Amino acid sequence: MVAIATLGSHCALQVLKGAKDEGIKSILICEKKREKLYRRFPFIDELIIVDSFKEVLDQKCQLILEENKAILVPHGTLIAQMNSEEIESIKTPVFGNKWILRWESDREMKEKLMVEAKLPVPKPVSNPKDINKLVIVKRQGAAGGKGYFMAANEEDYNIKKNQLIADGIISKEETLYIQEYAAGVLAYLQFFYSPLNEELEFFGVDQRHESDIEGISRIPSEQQLKSKKVPSFNVIGNSPLVLRESLLEEVYNMGESFVDASKKMVSPGMNGPFCIEGVYDENAKFTSFEFSARIVAGTNIYMDGSPYYSLLFNESMSMGRRIAREIKIATETNQLDKITT
Amino acid sequence: MVAIATLGSHCALQVLKGAKDEGIKSILICEKKREKLYRRFPFIDELIIVDSFKEVLDQKCQLILEENKAILVPHGTLIAQMNSEEIESIKTPVFGNKWILRWESDREMKEKLMVEAKLPVPKPVSNPKDINKLVIVKRQGAAGGKGYFMAANEEDYNIKKNQLIADGIISKEETLYIQEYAAGVLAYLQFFYSPLNEELEFFGVDQRHESDIEGISRIPSEQQLKSKKVPSFNVIGNSPLVLRESLLEEVYNMGESFVDASKKMVSPGMNGPFCIEGVYDENAKFTSFEFSARIVAGTNIYMDGSPYYSLLFNESMSMGRRIAREIKIATETNQLDKITT
Amino acid sequence: MVAIATLGSHCALQVLKGAKDEGIKSILICEKKREKLYRRFPFIDELIIVDSFKEVLDQKCQLILEENKAILVPHGTLIAQMNSEEIESIKTPVFGNKWILRWESDREMKEKLMVEAKLPVPKPVSNPKDINKLVIVKRQGAAGGKGYFMAANEEDYNIKKNQLIADGIISKEETLYIQEYAAGVLAYLQFFYSPLNEELEFFGVDQRHESDIEGISRIPSEQQLKSKKVPSFNVIGNSPLVLRESLLEEVYNMGESFVDASKKMVSPGMNGPFCIEGVYDENAKFTSFEFSARIVAGTNIYMDGSPYYSLLFNESMSMGRRIAREIKIATETNQLDKITT
Known part of the structure; x- marks a missing residue:
């Protein structure tokens, strides 16, 4: 039988509870500082304690995952803490399509x-000079919205950007993306x-x-x-x-x-x-x-x-459990290659 | 046994899933353009495909409903798309009281x-001249709130009304209802x-x-x-x-x-x-x-x-299922006349 | 076996439904004016009708509770309607710690x-003169937020306070607590x-x-x-x-x-x-x-x-039911003294 593994953050509890509900072994890759939190949940069968999530790339961690025939469920924390090359180099089978994470x-x-x-999609504004209605200014990556801001015109844009740089929230060199604000x-x-x-x-x-x-x-x-x-x-x-x-x-x-x-x-x-x-x-x-x-x-x-x-299931079905159900069916029907990369 | 029918929109999924959960045949009157959507849900036993919901008034549609001893569950879409005379002329038994829909x-x-x-009720304002505190301006019928607007005084009212007419959102002849705004x-x-x-x-x-x-x-x-x-x-x-x-x-x-x-x-x-x-x-x-x-x-x-x-039911009970439960009990106890019109 | 009792308001329905779900007798101390409401819920086994919740302190009420070996679940209404001395003088065992309610x-x-x-905690502002950023002004006790207000500076504070006094919402003598507003x-x-x-x-x-x-x-x-x-x-x-x-x-x-x-x-x-x-x-x-x-x-x-x-329970578990579960376990293991005061 396979196991389901994920990083300890974002939606890990839901994913591993779903695994357990489907009778699949659950493995958490867990930062030392959060061990106490995740030990509270008895549905987590095994914790791999790491100093940094990047250790998921290390041989030691990958070996444990391999021994368990683990499938890694990726989520926002994986994307926030590793670059695309790192994610694509993960040897553990990744649920879904790891190649598309770069596109995100x-x-x-x-x-x-x-x-x-x-x-x-909202109309992009390529130059702050062209701001003539309310815009939202975004940063690269899955930073969770921190540092995003609204601006009504170029002056407004510059005032706010400089304020955020002064406050140390965004950096001077950072590329910012301006879109018309959709209310x-x-x-x-x-x-x-x-x-x-x-x-x-x-x-x-x-x-x-x-x-x-x-x-x-x-x-x-x-x-x-x-x-x-x-x-x-x-x-x-x-x-x-x-x-x-x-x-x-x-x-x-x-x-x-x-x-x-x-x-x-x-x-x-x-x-x-x-x-x-x-x-x-x-x-x-x-x-x-x-x-x-x-x-x-x-x-x-x-x-x-x-x-x-x-409407679709006559049982409590979280997204975490839906993933586990898919893995279970694929395992039973020898189609794991279809659902992992 | 009876069947439960409804128009394909608004809360149709909930109503027909409720029917199925109570063991009652479910029938959807479905616009052609939405057939693909509703075919996704296996709890819908039969689809009556129509070009327009008004076909529910046609003999063909009413015959199918009659053959199934269907009870029609009315909702917002019925009211939005048919006038009261049409609704009252429906020959299929309507769940609840079809005569009260005119009052809505x-x-x-x-x-x-x-x-x-x-x-x-909020105090009505009969003349825009009498607006002396914040009001909300509403349109006739169940249009879903589109074209409603707020105004602080007569001038404000006229500016916004004219803007909405210019934008083609409301028509010039339309009767508007002004009420004091309850915050x-x-x-x-x-x-x-x-x-x-x-x-x-x-x-x-x-x-x-x-x-x-x-x-x-x-x-x-x-x-x-x-x-x-x-x-x-x-x-x-x-x-x-x-x-x-x-x-x-x-x-x-x-x-x-x-x-x-x-x-x-x-x-x-x-x-x-x-x-x-x-x-x-x-x-x-x-x-x-x-x-x-x-x-x-x-x-x-x-x-x-x-x-x-x-608090009342020791099982998952949606409003759709509650309706189906009522129909089931009425059927079993020969009281369908009590719950339909 | 014990019983679970609570005052008829706040979260009484949830608490007594939880009792019933755990197989424990449920008792409501119910104001006459709300008898009709609570009679609607068949999971309430017994109603003790009172004119005022303070009657929970009377011998008559306490005797009924004693006969039932009732445990009283305290909630916001108890705190809002009785002072700390009264609460502490309740002879019925109180779930949790009745002494801490004074601290609330x-x-x-x-x-x-x-x-x-x-x-x-938010920074307190001891004097209205010291308001130099947005503050919220609060009243003593569990009044449910009525009469709280925001102020941007001393002048703003005085205008709003006087307006609320004039409107009869707060009294002149009342002590108000000013805190920096956390947005x-x-x-x-x-x-x-x-x-x-x-x-x-x-x-x-x-x-x-x-x-x-x-x-x-x-x-x-x-x-x-x-x-x-x-x-x-x-x-x-x-x-x-x-x-x-x-x-x-x-x-x-x-x-x-x-x-x-x-x-x-x-x-x-x-x-x-x-x-x-x-x-x-x-x-x-x-x-x-x-x-x-x-x-x-x-x-x-x-x-x-x-x-x-x-994540923790494989059954529907409300907070009311969790309380009842704790009481049930304590009863079965002779530890009621550990969970009541």
Whole structure:
């Protein structure tokens, strides 16, 4: 039998609880400083204690994983702490498609895949001089929104950028990406694509709670205007959402279109969980500003199953458990090569 | 045995999954363009493909429904796409009370029923000249909030109205309804009244997420003031809420008062699911600005059961399943006439 | 066998449903005016009807509780309606630690315990003259946030205070507490500490919905600035949240630190459910502005189990049921003295 392994952060609890629920051995690659936290959860069968997550690349760690026939479930922490070369050099089989993670990390490749998938993306603004309506300014990589800021014009952009540099939040040399700001209802659309049955499943939607931008909604305008603080977008948590049912057709279409584009651009395609992230405007038109080519932390809100998965499964099915179920079926039918890279 | 049928939108998935969970045949009246979406869900036993939902009035469609002894579960899409005469002419038995749907659609009848039910309603403003505090301006019918706007005085009203007409969002001839704006915590109170056991059940509460009004909470005041955009109220989705327990007594009282008023005004009364929609102000006083005389899409957040129903049922009970359960009991006890019109 | 009793408000439904689920007799001390509400729930085995909750101190009420070997589960309503002397004089065994409730009610003792627990607290402002950045002004006791207000400087403070006095919302003599306002993502961290197995469990997180401060987020700045209304913080309800997994280590540390400090300061310590309430700023740094030394109403959102408890229990486990489970185990193992005071 195989085992399921993941890094100790992001959605590790959900992933390993899902493994256990499917009767699969669970292994956590755990930083020493977080050992105490993860020892609290009896469904974690084995902890590989490391000083840094990069040790997953070391022979010692890979040997233990190999002995257990472990499959590594990648998540945001893997992407945040290793570069694409490192991730691609991992010898342990990676659930889904490890080659697509590079497309998530690199802003240009990301945009290329989104365009290929015909996802409606926000208009990029290539030069701060061209800012003539509200924009959001983003940084490279999966930094969790920290250092993102809004600007109404070039002057505004420069003031805020310089303030963030002075505060040590962003660095002077850093490349920043400017997009027209899409206002409306934020929606993070969570999918699972199974290469075994070639079907796309819509798992759920979440909203991110970011600090301190969320906090300004509780500060009266009168007081907001007296402060010079630049709001930030550091993700703290997530909450659940369901969509108007009339939007689901397009949700599935976007998901399938993304799966198709991925198959074309980066073999073997978008297998396993992924997320299309964006905002619905006042015409219920969706604009997508990001995707995640692996499980997102927003699925943690549904550790006991999501509203949409309760339509598909007559049991509590988290995204972590869905992954474990896929691994179990692939193991039993000798198709592990189809679901790992 | 009977079948349960509904139109393919709004809360169809929940309603038909509920039917299946209660062992009742499920039938979807499905627009061609959405066939692919609904074919994904194996709990839908039969699809009646139509070009337009109005075909539910055609003999062909009604015959299929009749052969299946189908009961039609009405929802927001039925009301949005057919006028009251059409709805009342449906020959298929309609779950609940089809005669009350007219009272939901017509703004004046709606207010009459709300007043009869002693629901605390916002003060109407009959003339734009009389706007002396913040108001919200609404349109006729269940348009999902699109084209609603706020205004602080007559000038503001005219500027925004003209802008929305110019943008093609509302038409020049349209009658608009002005109400004093009730600020606070939005709460959509979901109920089910069973004429079989003559009991009112409180199912749950949701909050609506509307675009792009929700988005402005994430735009700093400084930037909001630089924009001339009129926020809109297009419903995109829903999220869960529970209420302070000390508010529940009044919640039940409002629900019962609404059931009583409906019995008096529009026989056989408010049977089945309904929703009282409003806002709690800073004194925890509720003001109701709308009701829905049928299942609301906000129940979709609870497809696997709601917090309040977990007090009443020791199994996962969605509103869709509650409807199916009622139909099942009525069938077994020969009381279908009590729960349909 | 023992029984579980509680006052009819706050989280009584959840607590008594939990009792029933664990096979324990449930008793509600119920105000006459709310009898109708609570009679709706068949899991309540016995109602003791009172005119005022203070009758729980009367011999008549205590005798009934004694005959049933009842354990009283304290919650926010007990604290709001009785002073510490009264609570401490209750002869019925109280679940958890009744002596710690005084530390929750008294602002100075509360701060002392928070400092002992090394919780990061907001900077207090001792004199309105010293307000030089946004502050929040709070009242003594568990009044649910009503009458709290924000102020940007001394003048602002005086204007708003006088307005609230004029409106009869706060009294002239009342002591007000001024704290620096911590902006960001609100998070109410819910824990359970079991003295039986000496383990701390993290149950979940909720966000409070307060009126009418929540409402201002939907009022465009342009209109907000035209109004002179002082927003209030009256708690209406709660919604669910999950945290970034990387924050959990610190969450547990804060919980354990609070348990340790309580053991030192107020024997037998923080047994049973409690809550640490605060806000995550843009650096994901938590500032705690309150604690509750008993079950909080925010757990009502998880009447069917929470995301985090689904990691620990393979059954639906609300906080109410967790309490009942603890009582059941203590009864079976003759350790009731360990979990009551």
